[in-house]
Amino acid sequence: MIQLRKYQNNIAIQAAYKLVAFGCCYLSMECRTGKTITALSAADNFDAQSVLFITKLKAIPSIKADYEALKPVSFQLNVINYESAHKAKGKYDLVIIDEAHSLGAYPKPSKRTQEIKSICERLPVLYLSGTPSPESYSQLYYQFWVCDSSPWKEYKTFYKWAKVYVNVRQKKVNGYFINDYSHADKAKIDRDTKDLFISYSQKQAGFEINVNETILQVPMKEQTGRIIEAMRSDLMIEINGNAILGDSPAKLLTKLHQLSSGTVIAENGVHLTFDKSKAEFVRKQFAGKKVALFYVYQSEAELLQSVFPNWTDSPEEFQASTDKVFISQVRRAREGVRLDTANALIFFNLEFSFLSYEQGRNRLVSKERTTPAEGYFLCSDCGIESKILEAVHGKQDFTLSYYGRTGK
Numbered sequence: 001m002i003q004l005r006k007y008q009n010n011i012a013i014q015a016a017y018k019l020v021a022f023g024c025c026y027l028s029m030e031c032r033t034g035k036t037i038t039a040l041s042a043a044d045n046f047d048a049q050s051v052l053f054i055t056k057l058k059a060i061p062s063i064k065a066d067y068e069a070l071k072p073v074s075f076q077l078n079v080i081n082y083e084s085a086h087k088a089k090g091k092y093d094l095v096i097i098d099e100a101h102s103l104g105a106y107p108k109p110s111k112r113t114q115e116i117k118s119i120c121e122r123l124p125v126l127y128l129s130g131t132p133s134p135e136s137y138s139q140l141y142y143q144f145w146v147c148d149s150s151p152w153k154e155y156k157t158f159y160k161w162a163k164v165y166v167n168v169r170q171k172k173v174n175g176y177f178i179n180d181y182s183h184a185d186k187a188k189i190d191r192d193t194k195d196l197f198i199s200y201s202q203k204q205a206g207f208e209i210n211v212n213e214t215i216l217q218v219p220m221k222e223q224t225g226r227i228i229e230a231m232r233s234d235l236m237i238e239i240n241g242n243a244i245l246g247d248s249p250a251k252l253l254t255k256l257h258q259l260s261s262g263t264v265i266a267e268n269g270v271h272l273t274f275d276k277s278k279a280e281f282v283r284k285q286f287a288g289k290k291v292a293l294f295y296v297y298q299s300e301a302e303l304l305q306s307v308f309p310n311w312t313d314s315p316e317e318f319q320a321s322t323d324k325v326f327i328s329q330v331r332r333a334r335e336g337v338r339l340d341t342a343n344a345l346i347f348f349n350l351e352f353s354f355l356s357y358e359q360g361r362n363r364l365v366s367k368e369r370t371t372p373a374e375g376y377f378l379c380s381d382c383g384i385e386s387k388i389l390e391a392v393h394g395k396q397d398f399t400l401s402y403y404g405r406t407g408k
Contacts, residue, residue, distance in 0.1 A: 002069040007205060008038045011198055016045035018196060019094070019124045023149025026100070026127040028199040031362035032207070035128045037066045039096050040073070042126060048075040048094040054116065055098035057081040058337070063098075086115045095120050100127040101355070103146060104139030107158045107181050117146040124149070130362070132197075134355035137184035138166060140193070151192040165189060175249075202365065211345075211361045211373040215389065216285070218380050220262065224275045225382035228259050239274055242266035253384075260383025261349045263299035271299040278378055279307040282346060289343040292318065292326035294333065294360055296349040301327060304348065315339060330356045339363040344374040350388045357392050 004012070011027065018025035019042070027042075029035040036059075043051045053063055060079050067077045080088055082102070097103070097120075103113045125147040133139040141158050144150035155161035162168060162181050165188050171180040230237050235246045244259075244266050246252030258264040262275030282293065293308075295301050305311050308325040312318050315337045318326040326339060330351060339345065345364050350357070364373035379385040 001071065002037065002066070004037060004041055005034065005205075007200065008034050008041065011038050011200060012041035012045050014198055015039070015042035015126060018198070019046050019126060022196055024125045024127065024144070024147045024196060026129075026132065026143075026193070026197045028132050028197055029128070029130060030200065030202045030205075031130045031359060032365050033130075033200055033202060033205045035130070036063055036098070037070065039098075039126055039128055040067055040070050040077075043075055043094055043096065044070070044073045046094060046124075050090065050092045051075045051077050051094045051096060052088055052090075052092045052119070053077060053079045053096045053098065054082060054085050054088075054119075055079065057083070058332075059098065082112055082116075085112075085119060088119055092123060094126065095123050096126045096128065097143075097146070098128045100143050101129045101131050101134055101139060103143045104133065104141075106138050106142060107162070107179075109142050109145065109158075113142050113146060120146045120148070122148055131355055131358060134353070134358070136182040137186050137189050138162070138181050140184075140189060141165075144193075151196065207365060211364055211375045213361070213375045213377070215377045215379055215386070216281075218278050218281045218378055220277045220380045220382055221275045224259070224262060224277070224380070227274070228256060228382055231255055231259060239264065239266070239272050242268060242270050242272060256384050257349070257388070258297050258299065260380050260385055261297075261300055261303075261378075262380075263297065263303050265297065265299050271302055273299065273303045273306075276303060276307065278348065278380060279303050281378070282348070283307055286344060286346070290322070290324075290341065291344045291346055292328075292339045292342040292363070293346050293348050294328060294330040294356075296330060296351055298329075300348055301329065318342075330360050333360070333363065337363055340365065340369045340373075343371075344376055346376045346378065348378055350377065350385055350392065352388055352391060354392050 015025045015027060027035055027039060029038065055063060060081060063079050078090065097116065103116060127143060141152065141161050144152060152161055165185050166181050167183040169180045169183060170177045227237060231246055235252060237244050244255055244264055246255045255264060261278050263271065263273045265271055293304055295304060304327050308327065310324055311327045312324045313328050318324050319338060319341050342364060345361060361375045377389055
């Protein structure tokens with residue numbers, strides 16, 4: 001039987017009390033502090049008999065392992081991934097929703113969120129996330145909406161809720177003005193949800209290793225700068241007979257994003273590599289070090305795999321090896337993956353998402369790590385990555401506020 005840390009046991013007891021008192025509870029525990037084992041212990045303290053645990057597919061084996069390690073417990077456990085949640089059968093007396101922030105899209109609920117709501121009908125809900133509202137406090141509405149005990153159950157739609165809790169503004173997208181619902185009133189939201197949240201940080205858990213972050217500017221070939229400028233001015237370029245179009249603002253941004261790292265996906269679907277400078281920079285700069293690389297586009301994966309023939313996309317193989325390079329799309333590896341044996345984590349390219357940035361860098365962190373963790377952001381000298389990084393850092397307070405911190 002696994003022995004919980006003292007703080008995990010205390011949180012589990014508090015969570016069980018909140019489930020009884022309020023019908024829902026949100027464990028906002030920072031990455032690597034043990035959300036899963038704490039949630040399972042909370043279910044045991046709640047005296048649940050049958051628990052449905054909804055999570056990401058790749059996290060299922062580790063959750064089942066934690067459940068076995070925690071035995072004997074009071075309940076039977078069914079672990080299912082989000083995509084298969086509609087197939088959940090049986091009677092449950094508690095639903096645990098892992099990575100609950102994935103339900104937060106607004107102003108309309110996603111199909112996934114609607115399915116989860118039907119599953120949670122008349123059941124207590126235990127939410128888990130290290131990043132409850134990664135980009136706006138408005139992302140909390142639909143997370144609580146799936147539970148009958150939502151603090152906002154009087155507001156049947158997001159729009160009615162937004163009239164009270166959001167400073168609705170206008171923003172211009174593709175030449176049209178639309179409502180921007182991202183500016184929610186944190187004070188009002190905190191007032192309504194303070195009894196439901198239990199937050200716990202890495203610092204409180206005794207993590208002494210922070211991730212040191214470094215921005216590295218990579219000199220690209222002159223032709224890359226010319227290609228990017230031509231794309232900006234002409235909204236169309238051709239590489240080796242393959243057309244690349246930027247005929248809408250969103251598409252132009254995507255193509256500039258791709259071109260910045262020396263690859264691009266053409267209109268005909270062909271993946272083109274025209275500048276290996278970024279990948280070669282990594283190979284030379286980090287020679288002899290154990291590194292993990294996060295990319296955004298599949299064309300970047302192909303470039304990296306050609307430069308690092310000893311690559312793997314298996315976290316388990318990487319963790320156990322001394323000579324493997326971990327290469328993964330950032331969204332696939334930002335949750336439920338451990339990479340703390342790496343000397344460095346390198347963001348080969350960046351998404352417009354603080355969630356990808358925050359959860360990605362936390363793959364390096366664990367209680368067992370004793371050496372400094374190093375995170376690197378590669379920015380080409382002619383691309384848009386530095387602007388993306390600036391935008392991402394601007395979103396970080398939405399997450400750090402749960403742990404009594406603010407951004408840089």
